[in-house]
Amino acid sequence: MSTDEPLLxxxxxxxxxxxxxxxxxxxxxxxLTSNSTFSNWIGVSASEMRGRRFQGxxxxxxxxxxxxxxxxxxxxxxxxxxxxxDLIHRDGxxxxxxxxxxxxxxxxxxxxxxxxxxxxxxxxxxxxLLAARKHAEELLSEKTATEVALRQTxxxxxxxxxxxxxxxxxxxxMVAIASHDLKNPLTAIKMATDFLAREERSAKETKLLEHIxxxxxxAQRMIADLLDLARVRVGQxxxxxxxxxxxxxxxxxxxxxxxxxxxxxVLRHQSAGEGALELDADRMQQMxxxxxxxxxxxxxxxxxxxxxxxxxxxxxxxTVHNSGPEIPRAAIGTLFEPMTRNSERDEGVxxxxxxxxxxxxxxxxxxxxxTVASNSSDGTMFQVSIPTSGHSLR
Amino acid sequence: MGLExxxxxxxEGSGPATLIFSHGFGCDQTMWGYLYRHFTSRFRVVMYDxxxxxxxxxxxxxxxxxxxxxGYAQDLNEVIEQYxxxxxxxxxxxxxxxxxxxxxxxxxxxxxxxVMVGPSPCYIDSEDYVGGFKLADIHSLLDTLDSNxxxxxxxxxxxxxxxxxQPALSEELTNSFCRTEPEIARQFARVTFMSDNRMDVxxxxxxxxxLQSSEDLIAPLAVGEYLxxxxxxxxxxxxxxxxxxxxxxxPSACSEAMDTFLSPWAGQHVD
Numbered sequence: 213m214s215t216d217e218p219l220l221x222x223x224x225x226x227x228x229x230x231x232x233x234x235x236x237x238x239x240x241x242x243x244l245t246s247n248s249t250f251s252n253w254i255g256v257s258a259s260e261m262r263g264r265r266f267q268g269x270x271x272x273x274x275x276x277x278x279x280x281x282x283x284x285x286x287x288x289x290x291x292x293x294x295x296x297x298d299l300i301h302r303d304g305x306x307x308x309x310x311x312x313x314x315x316x317x318x319x320x321x322x323x324x325x326x327x328x329x330x331x332x333x334x335x336x337x338x339x340x341l342l343a344a345r346k347h348a349e350e351l352l353s354e355k356t357a358t359e360v361a362l363r364q365t366x367x368x369x370x371x372x373x374x375x376x377x378x379x380x381x382x383x384x385x386m387v388a389i390a391s392h393d394l395k396n397p398l399t400a401i402k403m404a405t406d407f408l409a410r411e412e413r414s415a416k417e418t419k420l421l422e423h424i425x426x427x428x429x430x431a432q433r434m435i436a437d438l439l440d441l442a443r444v445r446v447g448q449x450x451x452x453x454x455x456x457x458x459x460x461x462x463x464x465x466x467x468x469x470x471x472x473x474x475x476x477x478v479l480r481h482q483s484a485g486e487g488a489l490e491l492d493a494d495r496m497q498q499m500x501x502x503x504x505x506x507x508x509x510x511x512x513x514x515x516x517x518x519x520x521x522x523x524x525x526x527x528x529x530x531t532v533h534n535s536g537p538e539i540p541r542a543a544i545g546t547l548f549e550p551m552t553r554n555s556e557r558d559e560g561v562x563x564x565x566x567x568x569x570x571x572x573x574x575x576x577x578x579x580x581x582x583t584v585a586s587n588s589s590d591g592t593m594f595q596v597s598i599p600t601s602g603h604s605l606r
Numbered sequence: 607m608g609l610e611x612x613x614x615x616x617x618e619g620s621g622p623a624t625l626i627f628s629h630g631f632g633c634d635q636t637m638w639g640y641l642y643r644h645f646t647s648r649f650r651v652v653m654y655d656x657x658x659x660x661x662x663x664x665x666x667x668x669x670x671x672x673x674x675x676x677g678y679a680q681d682l683n684e685v686i687e688q689y690x691x692x693x694x695x696x697x698x699x700x701x702x703x704x705x706x707x708x709x710x711x712x713x714x715x716x717x718x719x720x721v722m723v724g725p726s727p728c729y730i731d732s733e734d735y736v737g738g739f740k741l742a743d744i745h746s747l748l749d750t751l752d753s754n755x756x757x758x759x760x761x762x763x764x765x766x767x768x769x770x771x772q773p774a775l776s777e778e779l780t781n782s783f784c785r786t787e788p789e790i791a792r793q794f795a796r797v798t799f800m801s802d803n804r805m806d807v808x809x810x811x812x813x814x815x816x817l818q819s820s821e822d823l824i825a826p827l828a829v830g831e832y833l834x835x836x837x838x839x840x841x842x843x844x845x846x847x848x849x850x851x852x853x854x855x856x857p858s859a860c861s862e863a864m865d866t867f868l869s870p871w872a873g874q875h876v877d
Contacts, residue, residue, distance in 0.1 A: 239855060240821075240848035267823070272739070273746025276799075277754070279824050279850040280632030280700075287854040288636060296753045335753070342752055 233309065233328035239321055241265040241278075253309075253330060255302030266326070269299045271306070282313070286324060290315045296331070308335040380445075387442035391435045398435070402428045436498075437566040440573065441550055450570070450577045452492035459489060459496075459528055463521040466497045467504075474508045478516035485523030489600040491578060496530075499574045502567040503532040503594050511592065512536035528598045535591040539584070547584060548572040571596070609688050613654040613681060614661040617689060619646025621873035623718070624690040627653045628682060630700025630724070630850075631798045634660025637699070640857040645864075648872040652689045656702070657681060658790040667790055675701070675801055679708035686716060693718035693871050697864075699853065700724050700824065701798040707807050718871065720814040721864055724850050725833055726825040728802040735804070738826045744799045751791050807836050814840040815867040817852060817860055824850040841867065 227234060233250030237243050243261050251258050254269065267278045274297050282292045295311040309328040316323045405424045413421065440450050460483040467479050500519065507517045511534030522529040539547065550569040568582075571594070575582045580598035609615055616635065625645055627638045635653040642651050655662040656678055671677035682705055686694050694717050696706035703725030710717045729737045730744070814837050818830030827844070834842040843863040847856040865872075 271746055272743035273748070273750040275823055276739075276743070276747045277632075277750045279822075280630070281754075283849055284633050284637055284851050284854060287851065288633075288639060296750075298750070338753065 233326075233330075235266060235326040235328065237266050237324045237326065239315075239324065241267045241283075241324070244323070250328060253301075253307055253328075254299050266324075271298055271300060274298055282311075286313060286315050296335070297328075299328075308332050383445070384442060384448075387439060391439045394435055395432070398428050398432055402432075437570055440570050441566055444569075444573050450495070450573045452495050452574070452577045454490040454492055456488060456490050457493050457496070459483075459491070459523060459530075460521050462491075462493055462496050463500060463519060463530065466500045467519060469497075470501060470504050473501075474504065477504075477508050477513050479504065480516045480518045482518065482520045483522070484520070487523040487528075487600060489523070489528055489598075491528070491598065492574075495574045495577070499571050499596065500530065500532070502571050503530075503596075506567055506594075507532055507534035507592070510534070510536060510539075515591075523600075526600055528600055529595060530598075531593055531595045533591060533593040538588040539586040539592055544584065544586070548582065609654075609684055612657060612663045612666045613685060614663075615652060615654045615685060615689060617650065617652050618642070619649055619651045621647075621649040621692075623693040623695060623868075623871035623873070624650040624652055624686075625695050625697055625868075626682070626685060626690065627651065628696060628698045628702035628705060629656065629659065630698075630702050631794060634662075636660070637851065637854060638697075641853045641861060644857075644861040645868075648874070649695075649868075650691055652685065654685055656705075656794075658787070658794055664787055664790070667787075669793065672793065672797065674797060675705050675708055675803070676712075678702075678705045679712055682706065682709040683713050683716070686713075695719045695721060695868060695871060697721040697723065698725070700726070700850065701801070704801065704803045704806070707803060707810055710810060710812055711806055717812055719867070720812055721817065721867065722814060722833070723817045723853050723860070724819060724822055724825040725816060726829045727804045727807050727833060727836070729799045729824075730802075735832070736826070736828050738823070738829065739799065744796070747795055747799065748792060751788070751795055804836070807833060810837055811839055813867075815864065816840055816842045817863060818842060818844050819847040819849060819852045819856075820844055821848040822850050843867075 221229075228248045230247060230249055233253055234247040235243060235250055236245045243264055243266055246258050246261050248258065251261065256269075267275050270278060282295050285292045291312075291314045293312045295313075297309050297311050298306045299309055301307050308331050310331050311326060311328050313324055313326040316325055402425065405421055405428065409418070409421045409425070443450055463483070464481050467481050470477075470479060504517060504519070511517060515535035518531075518533045520529070520531045520533075522531070548568050548571070550566050572582050575596050575598065578598045580596060582594060582596045584592065584594050586592040614635070625642075627635065627642055629635050629637050634655045638653055642653065645651055658664065658667045658672065668677070671680075682696070686709070696702075696709070696717055696719075698704075698706040698720065700723070703720065703722035704727060706717065706720050706722070707727075710720070726737060728735060729739045730741060731737050731739065816830055816834055816837075818825070818827060820827070830842055830844070834840050845852045845856050845859045845863065847859065849855055853860050
């Protein structure tokens, strides 16, 4: 061994300048001795510290934690490790430290030997971690809350859907029952009227019987219209049965019948083009009838009403034109909605305000559409376009 | 679910009356280790862990039920119902002293006496009352709890469980004592330190021994005196001790005072 070998520091120097704070207390926390490293860290000299309680160096939260957690641990277990503590520096700022401690028994009690390590930087990082965890937990609980709300909304929606399904079914049944039950007495009235009209009648009686007949026809149309409305409203749409038809022929047949219904109006038919197509003939008749009735109700009857049937490539067009006043711009938007009327005119040809609505629905049922153009000079023209089989309008 | 599992109930000793030991905030029933053996020859001794603490069943922790001390008091009455034989004396430390008082209010005349160790009916100061703490102190405690529970989950023991230089320490002890899941610790800290049970103790006629440390940060002398005045059938015993756990740091002084108080219910001493 060389004599140049430096001497190891003595125990006193080791204690004083150890790279950690060292404190010895009695069981109640009274500081018996402490090293200068600890003094430097908290700005209190060893002599000032002696006799004070170690827990007196902690803020209130730490003192409670000491009483409820690590003091009992020192009693029961004889040691603690890695307790994180805030200590109050003489100038008031907080110094964060990790504490290891052991209890060393002596004949009249025990010493608590404490080693403390500064952990300010790590503490900053840990606080960030803690904040991040809290943030993550908040987000999670927000997410959970949102999911719960979503589930609830879904449940409410599905309940509302069920209710509306039940209502729709009920409405459908109501309409079906009502129309069926109304149709029968109307048919009886109509038959009885026809039967009575066959015999010799006075002029007055004949007129009254005509009224009865017309009124029951009208009531039947209304029931049919209401049935259509109900079908559309419960989401089924108007039912159609397509069969091969000759469009021009259907239109001219319809007009022949309408001549009798509207004797005061002049109806003109023009046709153009040729082609095979499949449509519901009864519905086409109903549609043309509604459009003509509309022209009769609102048009200028001193001028003819012109009905055109046109077959073009991929599309069948039916237009109904009348002269007369322009449809007010504000009314155009709701023209095809049910129960809307342009005026209070009623010449006995009116239904319950469903005519144009049913026109639109019949067009739709055929995959087509109805449009209207109206101004004061040209009058009003409705145009129904229906794609012929294999074609689509859009 | 059995109480034995839920509250980790342990029964020792025998006698004509039952002593039920209920631990305080921060630890579990092992804190009675220095004290309870003194009584097993004359009493039936029951110890248990509050739900959320020690080796209780953590899955039984219901945030709503334990959002006030009432939930813990219900549990205590269930433990009494199932385990007590003869007169029942509750030995409650700290917050458990108030849990005992609430249990007494819930089921009158079932509890024969209370031994309250370091009790406080209210920790926070108000206009005409000194509890020893301000609201900010409680928040400071919650912060300290947070920073000490950082990074461990319910399946890990807390960092303060380490026992440097004592590898021989029994695993059971290191793994249960003071173990609390962080979220539970937070709520229990809040429930404990925010509770105000002054109206529950006033006029409680059950005989009560208050074991008051001469110096206790958590339950100062003034609080012990307040409680003594509020409980008509109480006696106040000041134990010469610094700290909140006289049953650990001054067990013989505690058992001596308890012997005198408990003598009407004690069985014959059997050695």
